[in-house]
Amino acid sequence: MLPILPPIQAPLQVELERGVLTSGIAYWDVTDTTLEEKSSDSALGGEGTLAVGPGRTLLIKFGGLDRIVGKRKVTRARIVFQQLSGTTTILQGAGRMLAPWSEGPGRSLAATMLAPAPTDTKGPKPPVWASTWRERHAGRASWQQAGARGSGDSEAISTAISTNVNSLVEIDGLAAAVQRMADRPLENAGFQFRFDTAADLGSSQAREGRPRLILELEETASITVESPDLSVEGIAKGDGRYIATVHNVGGEEAQFGGGWSVDGRPVGDPISGQKLAPGAKTTFEIVRPAAAKDADPKTTPLRFSVAAAGDVNPRNDAAEAYESGNFVKVSLSSDAAAKLGRDPAGWIQGQLRAFNDVYLTQSRFSFAPDGARSRVAVSGVSVGEPEAGAVRLEGSDIEADLIADSRPFFRRLLTALGLPEAPKPAVSTVTPLTSVDMHPGIRGFGDTRDESQVPPRLAIPYEPYPDRLTDQNPPLASGLLAATDVALLNGIAPALPKIVAVRVFDSLGRTVPEQEIELLTLDGATSLGKFKTQSTGSAIVTRPFLTSPWETALVRATAHGETSYAYAKGWTLYDTLARGNRDLAFLDLHIDLPSTQIEKGVDLAKDRIVSDSAGKPAADLAAITDGNRETSVQLGAKRGDWIEIDLGRDRTVAEIRLTGKLPKKYRAVGYGTGQRPDDASPLLIEADSAWALTNRGTDGWIPYRTPPARVRYVRLIVDVDGGGSLSEITVTPGKVGN
Structure with a gap:
């Protein structure tokens, strides 16, 4: 995607980095690789690092420059690399690439785990079309001179100079080359750089420290029509x-x-x-x-x-x-x-x-x-x-x-490529719960996160609930095409796995054992099947309740007199099949069930004393418990800031509801009389409040059913910088021990 640039200033500076927002739009058109003489037939693209030094050539391309530069003139262009290891490395040579090349496929954990053992003693062949020291497109075309050193491979950039300060390698003097790449977009084959000592630089695939192209642009005279074009x-x-x-x-x-x-x-x-x-x-x-x-x-x-x-x-x-x-x-x-x-x-x-x-x-x-x-x-x-x-x-x-x-x-x-009409967010007449996808593609559905580093047998969380694996190393969402669409374009038949291992979780990510689950049509009129979870919170479903990637089933469960709903989407099962799970797939369902009977109509937080991490007077914080949604309190702007309600004595909490301009991420914990905050137990975790409000919210409120904790103090903790505001909090008790 390309950024929408603001009105011209003199000069306007634009910074391009793969996957990073520029003027509100993520930019993805960056490819890079290393050519290595010692591994002359190895394709080294798709790695998180770029190895440089003697016997190596670094290639990098920033695409879409014609539309980014527009009618402006490039007055300065520089690329900044993050050096990750090695001694200070100095630029030996720079060139504008004349011949097209390819970084090759990204690295996939599934491909590594499922790949057969190599039988060729010479090692695996490079992927077709990927660049190596010998070939610019493996199996198709060679470099004029190995390592892209030929005059037909690249043209020297005599103005390029480099500095290395605080592990940042900056290559300046690239304005003329970038201008030509913008003026002739189909000739843009990027750059090559050679360095004098061995070092590792961050690649465009790195989680952080990716290469950045920094441009300075100035307005030029408009094109006259009184010329050939x-x-x-x-x-x-x-x-x-x-x-x-x-x-x-x-x-x-x-x-x-x-x-x-x-x-x-x-x-x-x-x-x-x-x-x-x-x-x-x-x-x-x-x-x-x-x-x-x-x-x-x-x-x-x-x-x-x-x-x-x-x-x-x-x-x-x-x-x-x-x-x-x-x-x-x-x-x-x-x-x-x-x-x-x-x-x-x-x-x-x-x-x-x-x-x-x-x-x-x-x-x-x-x-x-x-x-x-x-x-x-x-x-x-x-x-x-x-x-x-x-x-x-x-x-x-x-x-x-x-x-x-x-x-x-x-x-x-x-x-035109043959994709069927995209599924729309499911709407049920039984529940106000909606089903807007968390990371949709350009057709408005599905998931665009690259899960290449997730083991293929593990389920991908499609909703923002706690998940140990992806919380530590979250897959990056592109916002481009959904996995479902790419699988269809690549010829994977639109079937669903034969057997589904369903795991049911609550909002804290804990399994829900011994729970009956029913799947229904969206209008709730027809049952598609029932199952009951085992003590592990899981169940094996052999009868297909969905038959197409475009279908969605309503999920219903009842506990302690309360019925909760969720959605099971066919496209998530198809994506699981595309990842190699044709016979057995995992499906995770999150259902916000109460842990005890809810004493409706009672608000334990009403007019209670409030404190916060900034030490504000209680009177300044009372707006969140005054019963008036028109008043609010500004939350702390730093991760870890908190606001706390004293319920007066230990109570069994069953539900918490929040409303306001909430931060994206937060959590609530509770602790009892005589306990310290360090002893607090979790009550709720929110990873994406905007998604929760859209999909689970009711009249501006986000409800959370809590575990059966007996607490006196309820502390809401901000989990992301930037802050937000809280208009009201309600705390509803369970009907035991109060």
């Missing part, structure tokens, strides 16, 4: 031929040449001495042998590019297709075309690069370590009435800021 609108496919359409969207005649290339190398006869009048179009063809039917589309890139004297906008001078990929037409309404200006096809090609290079490539999971296999090319663009079979864009689909990713366009491209 060639736009390669698209590449069509038919009968072994590929046809590129070139349109002069400028105001003067263009004199130009050009040609075709495959994987960065010229093919066919070059084109020269061509002329094209303003507003005119022409086409160029090439005949290619048929690609293998099972070829991975990313390994079959075909490009057509032109170069015209005086062309004012080189960014639209090339288009790319994939010989074994998909080809679509795009139909624009007149309103959409008007918003896009004189070169709608240029905007479409820019969006298409983001879709192919980011949304398809960077949506990575254990079963798809290099993302979705699909690739898409636009074969033509029409304006006016809808065209049968074409991807349609209306004016309302076009963002006001044209550099922003067009998710409506991307969703329609996914439909």
Whole structure:
């Protein structure tokens, strides 16, 4: 995804880092790897570190620079690496890469655990298309000189200088190279760097300390239409031929040449001495042998590019297709075309690069370590009435800021690739409980977290409840394509596991033993099956209660006179199957059941004494127990700050409810008379209050059923910096021992 930049300042500084928010949008288009002479046939991309030093070449690419830079001029560009180990390392050489390369697939724990023992004494072969010391695309294309040292592999950047301060390696003097990468996006193959001593740097896959590209930009004069401006609108496919359409969207005649290339190398006869009048179009063809039917589309890139004297906008001078990929037409309404200006096809090609290079490539999971296999090319663009079979864009689909990713366009491209309609959040007439997903993809459902480092047999928590494994090392959510969509695009049949091991937990993450669970249709009218948990809180379900990834069942359980609900979603089971669990899958259900009978209508916190970690007077804190939701108290802004209610004497607490502008994460603990806060026991844990309010909240309140604790003091602790406010807290007792 690309950031929406604020209005220009002089100069404007933009910082790009994989997976980090920039102006509210996460940026993902970063790839990197190390080429190592001693491991000349090993692909080293996808690791958390980049090893540098003698006999090694570091490659890194920041994509999407054309839309980030926009019409601005790059006045300064520098890359900052975090040095993780080794002595101070100094830059020996820098270059702008001329030949495309690939970091290869990400590292997957499942692939490592399930991989067969190697039989070749020479070691495993590198993944096809990944870069090694010998090859820029393993099994397909070699470097001109091993280690990417050839003149056709890279071009030296004489202005590059480096400093190493406080373990930060900064390489400056890259402005001209970045400007060219922005001006010619399909030629952007990134950088290479060589260092004099052995060291480890953080890679774009690291959990922290990832490489950063820092740009300083200045406004430039707008492009004049009284000049030639060639736009390669698209590449069509038919009968072994590929046809590129070139349109002069400028105001003067263009004199130009050009040609075709495959994987960065010229093919066919070059084109020269061509002329094209303003507003005119022409086409160029090439005949290619048929690609293998099972070829991975990313390994079959075909490009057509032109170069015209005086062309004012080189960014639209090339288009790319994939010989074994998909080809679509795009139909624009007149309103959409008007918003896009004189070169709608240029905007479409820019969006298409983001879709192919980011949304398809960077949506990575254990079963798809290099993302979705699909690739898409636009074969033509029409304006006016809808065209049968074409991807349609209306004016309302076009963002006001044209550099922003067009998710409506991307969703329609996914439909054109054959994905079925996405499931909508389940709505039941039985309960106000909703089912909005925690980390949805661009189609509004599913999970975008890369769980590659989670053992395949373990369940992934799809709701923000306590989980020891992922709490310590949480998978990173991309916000790109959901795992379900990537699995479907990669040809995994939409089936569900044959047997499901269901584990039932309460809101604290404790198992719920000996509990009867019923699964129903969303209207509650039809039972899909019942089971009872064992003493471990789990049950084996052999009768399928869901038959499709697009189905959702309502889960119902009753304890101490209270009925609670949850949802079981088919897509979570399909994702589990995609991770390799075809016969047996784990499904975790969280149900907020009471531990004792609730004494409704009683509020133990009403008008009780309140204190906090800042030592404020009790009168200043009384708003949270005065019964008035219009008043509130500001919570501490630091993690660990707390606010506490004295219930007057030890009571058995059954339920706590909170309302206000709550921090994202918090917890509540309780302790009795004569005890210290260090002796407190947990009452509730919240990992995402916004999600809880949306999915479990009622009229602005978030309820929590607590374990059967007998306490006098209830302490709410902030678990994230930034603070928040609490308008009201209610504490309801259980009907025993009070």
